[in-house]
Amino acid sequence: MQAFEFTQAKTVDGALEPGGRFVAGGTTLVDLMKLNVETPHSLVDINLLPLDRIEATADGGLKVGALVRNSDLANHAEVKARYAVLSEALLAGASPQLRNMATTGGNLLQRTRCYYFRDTNYACNKREPGSGCAAQDGFNRIHAVLGGGEHCVATHASDMAVAMMALEAVVHTKGAKGERQIALEDFYLEPGSTPNMENVLEPGELITYVTLPKLAAGTKSHYLKLRDRAQYEFALASAAVVAHVEGGRIRRVRIALGGVGTKPWRSKEAEAELEGKPTQTKHFEAAAEAAMKDAKPLKYNGFKIELAKKALVRTLEQVS
Numbered sequence: 461m462q463a464f465e466f467t468q469a470k471t472v473d474g475a476l477e478p479g480g481r482f483v484a485g486g487t488t489l490v491d492l493m494k495l496n497v498e499t500p501h502s503l504v505d506i507n508l509l510p511l512d513r514i515e516a517t518a519d520g521g522l523k524v525g526a527l528v529r530n531s532d533l534a535n536h537a538e539v540k541a542r543y544a545v546l547s548e549a550l551l552a553g554a555s556p557q558l559r560n561m562a563t564t565g566g567n568l569l570q571r572t573r574c575y576y577f578r579d580t581n582y583a584c585n586k587r588e589p590g591s592g593c594a595a596q597d598g599f600n601r602i603h604a605v606l607g608g609g610e611h612c613v614a615t616h617a618s619d620m621a622v623a624m625m626a627l628e629a630v631v632h633t634k635g636a637k638g639e640r641q642i643a644l645e646d647f648y649l650e651p652g653s654t655p656n657m658e659n660v661l662e663p664g665e666l667i668t669y670v671t672l673p674k675l676a677a678g679t680k681s682h683y684l685k686l687r688d689r690a691q692y693e694f695a696l697a698s699a700a701v702v703a704h705v706e707g708g709r710i711r712r713v714r715i716a717l718g719g720v721g722t723k724p725w726r727s728k729e730a731e732a733e734l735e736g737k738p739t740q741t742k743h744f745e746a747a748a749e750a751a752m753k754d755a756k757p758l759k760y761n762g763f764k765i766e767l768a769k770k771a772l773v774r775t776l777e778q779v780s
Contacts, residue, residue, distance in 0.1 A: 497580060595612075
């Protein structure tokens with residue numbers, strides 16, 4: 461780990477002034493600094509900022525501060541009652557100790573667990589643009605089958621972000637150009653030829669809070685994570701579903717997949733297959749086929765396609 465300057469911000473505006481990297485729980489950034497994958501020259505501690513509250517919004521939704529810890533968000537009464545998919549996703553991630561440290565903003569910015577990204581002995585376009593992608597011909601069992609290409613096939617690691625994608629969350633930020641509201645669907649970037657650019661944040665722009673919309677009465681949601689072991693493991697495939705079912709038909713549904721895409725993967729194709737349809741297995745299976753129709757397997761991860769389909773069908777069954 462290289463030497464760095466460290467400052468502690470007491471206000472949001474004060475956090476923006478130094479121009480360094482923001483650190484809160486540090487559960488991703490500090491790990492990557494130890495590996496020399498991340499080498500910031502300046503860190504700005506934002507833990508004293510008043511961004512650690514969960515509050516109702518005027519329109520009946522929920523406002524989640526960027527510094528709300530994952531454990532507090534997962535166990536919040538309103539989240540468990542109205543946004544079960546989010547609570548389930550958070551509790552499926554990491555360990556209790558890490559959830560006590562990790563924050564909402566940091567989780568959205570969680571970086572990939574690709575072996576080649578985290579090992580500086582290997583080529584990685586995400587870490588060093590233009591160097592190549594060792595995962596293409598390497599051991600790519602955990603890598604993406606959706607959204608990847610010749611420059612990068614790394615999966616996005618967050619469980620929380622998958623649930624928030626299905627909930628149509630909005631990310632609120634503040635930076636040198638003022639405040640912004642960014643739909644989570646527009647927040648993440650596919651790697652294309654610039655895999656080092658993972659989201660639309662400008663340098664020095666700070667996530668301040670996230671808003672979740674009010675859900676229609678009777679809406680159900682569920683998150684299912686499939687992994688190699690039951691605890692402290694990243695998803696091989698996961699599914700988040702938020703559905704309003706009435707009279708045995710799916711009136712509205714939002715679907716996101718994890719573990720299979722280069723970003724939390726919203727599947728509008730699957731949603732289109734389901735809306736207005738009866739809650740029948742054949743329609744769930746058609747939606748799963750639609751969700752994975754563009755999947756491109758690598759040498760070792762073709763099994764993820766069928767795994768994701770099964771995860772989605774099972775999750776749809778749970779909310780029907």
